[in-house]
Amino acid sequence: MSTSAPWDVLCVGDVVTDTAIELIRDASTITYTDTDGPWLAMRSGAKLPFAGFQDFDAAGNAANAAVACRRLGLRTALASDVGKDATGERIAARLQEHGVDTALLHVHPEQQSNHHFVLRHGAERTILVKHHEFAYAWSAPEPPPRWVCFSSLSEHAGAYQDEIAGWLGEHTDVRLAFQPGTLQVRAGVDPLRSVYARAEVVVMNREEAVTVTGGDHADVPGLLARLHDLGPALVVVTDGPDGAYASDGDEQLWMPLYPDPAPPVERTGAGDAFASTFVAALARGETVRTALRWAPVNSMSVVQRVGGQAGLLPLAELERLLADAPAGYAPVPLPDRAP
Structure with missing residues (x-):
């Protein structure tokens, strides 16, 4: 696959349309917490009214990353798969509206595109997912991109992941960032060991x-060290309201959140915004410390809107918010973090 010039960032992973359904917060839909964590409960067999719904085309980890990087001024493409249906057409059109190159968007005849359903309950969400069994095949970009951001794929993509890992092994100049998706995390390390070992950033x-x-x-330094043992030079662990941690193997840092201007509306895409903005900063030549300052700003903005992309910031707005950041908004060595 030839392109006129190397992309700054090629994002790789499944793309979906999300339908976000806003549930009504009343006695018919409740949340509770037990030893296994928070739960969303609805009465079986009931007809439950809902407040409304909204479709978000071209969603998912990799697509969110592609849009984030494009808004931050990078030449960006998405390698993904869709069916030959109206959903796939809308996904392609939406990516093009965002300025994301779709040259590596593979269209599969007689198959459906991925469509997920997001149950919104306040700021939290529960996602119903189904990944279609595409005949995944890697199309090697020529010239190779400067960065690859690799993320969520379905459980049917094992051979495809091996193809990508093999291509990355042959193109050592391509810098790799890996943000594993839910199914990749559940699969364990072994199917992706070569990806972890090849990654510059996880x-x-x-x-x-x-x-x-x-x-x-409870042992954050130990988690960072264990991730380094898998091979990546730089590891980042996000921790929700407690900020994020990063390590380059020599120094471990903690980064606080950028303060929310209002309570979060919805948290879909916050992690994608953090990861992609961190990588985008590095792709633009910024330091790790600067990348850590950039990433929470986009996460903050994303949770103020519904969907994973509406709040993604252009570079000028991100820089304005950084200029207005409160005192102390900076990474600090992990041992020096106040309890």
């Missing part, structure tokens, strides 16, 4: 780091 949340490494949730 980003995941704290719970995912525990699942991937088998480490102790």
Whole structure:
């Protein structure tokens, strides 16, 4: 696959249309917490009214990353798969509206595109997912991109992941960032060991780091070290309201959140915004410390809107918000973090 010039960032992963359904917060739909965590409960067999719904075409980890990088001024493409249907057509059109190159968007005849349903309950969401079994095949970009951002794929994509890993092994000048999706985290390290070893940057949340490494949730330095043992030079672990942690193997840093101007509206895409903005900063030549300052700003903005892309910021607006950041908004060495 030839392009006129190398992309700055090629994002790789499944693309979906999300239908976000806003549930009514009343006695018919409740949340509760037990030893296994928070739960959303609805009475079986009931007819439950809902407040409304909204479709979001071209969603998913990789597409969110592609839009984020494009808005931050990088030449960006998405390698993904859709069916030959109206949903796939809308996905392609939406990516093109965002300025994301769709040269590597593969269209599969007689198949449906991925369509997920997001149950919104306040700022939290529960997602019903189905990944279609596409005949995945890697189309090697020529010239190679400067960065590849690799993320969520279906459980049917094992051979495809091996193809990508093989191509990355042959193109050592391409810098790799890996943000594993839910199914990739559940699959464990072994199917993706070569990807972890090849990655320059790995980003995941704290719970995912525990699942991937088998480490102790309470031992953040240990989780960072265990992720380094898999091979990546730079590891980042996000921790929701407690900020994020990063390590280059020599120094471990903690980064606070950028303050929310209002309570979050919805948290879909916050992690994608953090990971892609961190990588975009590096792709633009910024330092790790600067990338850590950039990433929470976009996460903050995303949770103020419904959907994973509406709040993604252009570079000028991100820089304005950074200029207005409160005192102390900066990464600090992990041992120096105040309890």
